[in-house]
Amino acid sequence: MAETVEVDARGLSCPQPVIETKKAIEKTSSGEIHVLVDTMTSVMNVSRFAKNQGWKVSYEELPEGGFKIVLRK
Amino acid sequence: MFKALSRALTSRSGPILTGVAVGILAPLLTFWGNPGNMGICVACFTRDIAGALGLHRAATVQYIRPELAGFILGSFISSLIYGEYKPRTGSSPIVRFFLGFFAMIGALVFLGCPWRAYIRLSAGDLNAIPGIVGLAIGIVIGIAFLWHGFSLGRNYPAKKALGYIMPVVAVTLLVFVLLRPSFGPEGTSAIFFSKEGPGSMAAPVALSLAVGLFIGFLAQRSRFCTVGALRDLIMFKDFHLFNGIIAFIVAAFITNVLLGQFKLGFEGQPIAHTNTLWNAMGMVLSGLAFTLAGGCPGRQFIMSGEGDGDAATFILGMLFGAATAHNFSLASSPAGPGMYGPAATIVGIVFCLFVGFLMKEKI
Numbered sequence: 510m511a512e513t514v515e516v517d518a519r520g521l522s523c524p525q526p527v528i529e530t531k532k533a534i535e536k537t538s539s540g541e542i543h544v545l546v547d548t549m550t551s552v553m554n555v556s557r558f559a560k561n562q563g564w565k566v567s568y569e570e571l572p573e574g575g576f577k578i579v580l581r582k
Numbered sequence: 583m584f585k586a587l588s589r590a591l592t593s594r595s596g597p598i599l600t601g602v603a604v605g606i607l608a609p610l611l612t613f614w615g616n617p618g619n620m621g622i623c624v625a626c627f628t629r630d631i632a633g634a635l636g637l638h639r640a641a642t643v644q645y646i647r648p649e650l651a652g653f654i655l656g657s658f659i660s661s662l663i664y665g666e667y668k669p670r671t672g673s674s675p676i677v678r679f680f681l682g683f684f685a686m687i688g689a690l691v692f693l694g695c696p697w698r699a700y701i702r703l704s705a706g707d708l709n710a711i712p713g714i715v716g717l718a719i720g721i722v723i724g725i726a727f728l729w730h731g732f733s734l735g736r737n738y739p740a741k742k743a744l745g746y747i748m749p750v751v752a753v754t755l756l757v758f759v760l761l762r763p764s765f766g767p768e769g770t771s772a773i774f775f776s777k778e779g780p781g782s783m784a785a786p787v788a789l790s791l792a793v794g795l796f797i798g799f800l801a802q803r804s805r806f807c808t809v810g811a812l813r814d815l816i817m818f819k820d821f822h823l824f825n826g827i828i829a830f831i832v833a834a835f836i837t838n839v840l841l842g843q844f845k846l847g848f849e850g851q852p853i854a855h856t857n858t859l860w861n862a863m864g865m866v867l868s869g870l871a872f873t874l875a876g877g878c879p880g881r882q883f884i885m886s887g888e889g890d891g892d893a894a895t896f897i898l899g900m901l902f903g904a905a906t907a908h909n910f911s912l913a914s915s916p917a918g919p920g921m922y923g924p925a926a927t928i929v930g931i932v933f934c935l936f937v938g939f940l941m942k943e944k945i
Contacts, residue, residue, distance in 0.1 A: 519736065520673065520736030520737040522673065522733075522734060522737075522875070522876030523807075523810060523876045523877060524810070524813060524814065524818075524876075525728070528729070528817075548666070548668060549666055550805050553592065557820065557822060561818075561820070
């Protein structure tokens with residue numbers, strides 16, 4: 510069964526959310542990765558990077574603020 | 583209309599549209615009165631504001647530049663419209679203050695921030711080339727730290743009111759430039775306005791402010807960043823922001839040629855010196871400091887408008903750095919580097935290396 514990896518990149522400056530996402534992608538060949546971020550800028554940066562790496566990307570706004578980006582492959 | 587505009591600006595084309603706008607408007611501001619190849623220079627303008635407030639007393643570089651107030655307010659308005667106004671702070675503010683301080687010293691050794699480096703290149707000032715090479719080297723050093731876990735730590739959501747501080751500062755600066763109040767005997771008390779030199783050269787306030795607001799708005803939407811552009815290209819082979827810089831340089835080149843402001847060569851360039859080594863080294867320091875702080879000076883102004891208190895602290899560091907650069911003979915002049923500029927550059931690079939090595943965080 511594919512595992513779900515969670516990355517908490519909230520509050521990190523550019524480009525650290527993308528770096529943390531890259532680290533997670535390198536450890537995971539398939540499955541789901543959840544990336545938590547707090548700005549739309551990070552949502553777009555992480556999404557663009559993950560799409561370029563061949564992952565399907567969606568995101569949702571969290572009730573407590575911030576966003577959860579879901580990467581699937 | 584706002585939605586369609588936002589979609590365009592947050593798409594692949596966003597940084598390109600912003601780059602074209604900056605590339606056309608910056609040379610136009612020079613045409614309208616701003617100093618040569620200094621249509622927009624975030625570092626020089628912060629330095630001019632420091633002078634106008636009397637934080638340094640270099641009589642030729644004192645003016646309240648409305649462009650920078652416009653950057654903050656344009657970004658503030660845009661972030662309110664699009665729900666991205668998010669006050670936040672707490673990511674090593676004092677370190678960011680000194681990164682801003684040294685980024686400014688590096689910029690004043692080169693005589694320009696990355697924005698002006700690209701503008702100078704587009705106007706044929708070949709002294710910009712060692713500057714841009716130095717900038718790239720500084721960014722690469724910063725990237726090495728980022729790959730090895732460098733982090734200034736997380737910021738945290740803050741009260742709404744925290745984010746109002748910089749917009750209020752921006753409005754106050756606009757009041758100062760419009761009313762030109764004097765806080766004491768003429769010539770000895772702030773607000774200072776240069777009577778000659780670059781500080782006396784300025785486009786009409788309304789035009790400067792309008793351009794600042796417009797670019798602040800565009801850059802908030804598109805995340806335009808002159809340092810992030812090279813960083814993302816090198817780290818992730820991501821051309822998104824880099825395309826914006828190419829668009830910026832091409833648009834500025836065409837506009838400068840059309841306005842008769844293009845002059846190819848090293849000698850006699852406006853507000854520039856020809857010392858290759860320190861043109862490069864100044865920008866190594868700036869590039870490194872901006873990379874460690876997460877973005878170029880323009881981007882710091884934009885983020886401060888979105889409510890980022892750490893970016894605001896970085897800007898205050900820049901202001902303090904500008905004052906120090908002129909009070910301590912660190913800033914260059916067209917004659918060459920200031921007496922203690924090279925030494926201060928080395929001190930700044932050492933500071934940044936310490937920050938890079940010592941500040942790591944396991945996420």
